[in-house]
Amino acid sequence: MGKVADTEPAAAFSQTAGEIGVETCFAIQRFLFVEARLLDRREYRQWLSLLTDDVTYRVLAYVNRDAEAGPLAYAVMDEQAFRLKARVEQILDGKLTHAENPPTLTRRFVSNVLVAAGERAGEYLVTSNLLVYRTRPNMPEGALYAGERTDILRRLDGALRIARREVRLDQSVLHGSMSTLF
């Protein structure tokens, strides 16, 4: 139940690509777009291949508190690779899911991508804004989730992988249906 902002990534970002280089920044942005497209197209198994084996994947929401105390973040999802794999197996098989049968229609918008060097060689600290629009047969009006992602991307055999993802949703009371991956 710690305070929000265990990392303060914003301070680490310079106004230019700096030592990271424009090409790497572009490659990382493109990686996030490709990843979002896989999720929107429900190509979850391919999406899993973008994660490192030791990936940590957390989704947080907030308790609204006084300005002095600051909002309190708490986990609504806190998963490792094997759990994400089980979730994918469940929501890809119509016989094993009701929440995703018929599948939810989703559209992800990833923007405001910022890249800094990670703590370890070959790693990058990447923040981005995420907007997910989703509709289901029971919720034709649709729902939006907005949040900030803080990712650690790792270069493995020349390809980028997600080693850590933390998504802070700008919500305290969530929409009921939460079968989405962020």
Place this chain on the structure above:
Amino acid sequence: MQEACLSAGGWVDAAQGVVSREAFVSDDVYRLELERIFEKGWCFLAHETEIPAPGDYVVRTLGKAPVIVIRDTDGGVKAMLNSCRHRGAKLCRSEAGNARRFVCPYHGWSYERDGRLITTTFDAHMPRGMDFSQWGLIPVARVESYCGLVFGSWDADAADLARHLGDFRWYLDCFFARTPAGMQVLAPPHRWRAKANWKVGALNFIGDSQHVFTTHVGPTTLNPLRSTRAGFTKVADRSVQIITEGGHGCTLSYLAPGLGEDVYRTHDPALTAIYATMLKPEQLNALRHLRVAVGNVFPNLSFIETQAGSGEKSLILRLWHPLSGSEMEILSWVLAEKEAPEPYKAAVLDSGFHNFGVAGVFEQDDIELWASATQAADNAIARRYPYSFHTGVPLLDHPIPDYEGPGRAFRPVLAEVIQFEFMRHWDRVMTAG
């Protein structure tokens, strides 16, 4: 209202084993529920460990009214309407925090933690003889706790909480008072909205043993610990459902024979040793080989204790707060014994939210189907046709004679007996006027 009822004055037909769909969708029924249940009876407010230190508060809703639940300077728990006596602004606009006192941001009326009015800021302009003691925050008329569970009632004449809970305390003790220090919440509650009537949640948790392997086919198939392939669709014959006076109930499902503790330990041995110091032998027996326990304190506080890892039991507390006839807000806490080691608590929290949090692999399928049922029932045609609780009827007057806990106990757990008894109790409360 009357035409919405099945028979004279009610929504439940005990002889037929059916319940009017009106009870699950109608806003008229919801308004009557507010009057007769949520603004009158005992309802859950908070767990004491959410507000451990003096001044700690959380903001909750009792009926439709926003309330502050606060740890007072003297260590007691108070609850009061979150609205200034002057012109009504909220004293707390945060969802949780710590307050030395409350100062209304509108015009500055100030109150002690216990709600007493200190000053209006403009006291000098008040009429002579103004009695400040009459202008404190509006208290929740009754606030009482049982094993860390804080309940409130707007009715000053309500019977004591202990009387309201009655025999069900025997079962609550098994889960919430089985160690000397008791249970603690491990994180703030998950909060989410579902387009379903609150009673759907209460019925599901009091003992809907029929839905587990259809609704939850995904996690029950994929998780090797719970896999249908390993025989977990079967529950032991000793599994039992119990209803007590006041409409409280629980369902205790035990491991089928042949799936012993070595395969699937049900409680941590280090903790069960402590349970023995707090519980009666019959209560310890109720916990022995327990695979999953669900229960509901009337009207809308549920719990589930289920397997986490080997020997870890994840205890979830769940509030089904009604927003209308067809929508609710759900609050869900994960708890563990205060005495438990930290790694155990971390595993319990992890598993509790993975399975039963807002994004829980069990939860998501429940919510989807509850919303679909609500949407399909919320129309004039569907409302002509009641819901079936038929499998409860043959057992209604046949509790098992020799069960060692209080209340009326029934077997097998697959019959909808106590679900139907919950609805019958609700119907009595609603028609008693």
